Amino acid sequence: MTKGFYNTETAAKKMGVGFRTLGRWLELGKIKSSKSVTMPGGRTLWFWTDADIARGRKVKAAQRRGPKPKAAKR
Numbered sequence: 001m002t003k004g005f006y007n008t009e010t011a012a013k014k015m016g017v018g019f020r021t022l023g024r025w026l027e028l029g030k031i032k033s034s035k036s037v038t039m040p041g042g043r044t045l046w047f048w049t050d051a052d053i054a055r056g057r058k059v060k061a062a063q064r065r066g067p068k069p070k071a072a073k074r
Contacts, residue, residue: 008046
């Protein structure tokens with residue numbers, strides 16, 4: 001692992017969310033990591049700093065518990 005960076009699994013634990021939740025936030029654009037590397041085959045690895053983790057905790061604090069409203073069908 002790169003010095004000063006955390007992998008996604010460790011970052012999720014430090015934020016207090018699940019690995020899949022953090023992946024979903026990345027996909028939705030709610031959070032960004034400081035560094036990402038695309039591996040052969042298309043897999044992307046994200047690396048997180050302490051500042052990224054602090055932003056993730058703020059995103060988590062802004063979340064409301066319970067079921068989310070469904071998007072309107074088009």
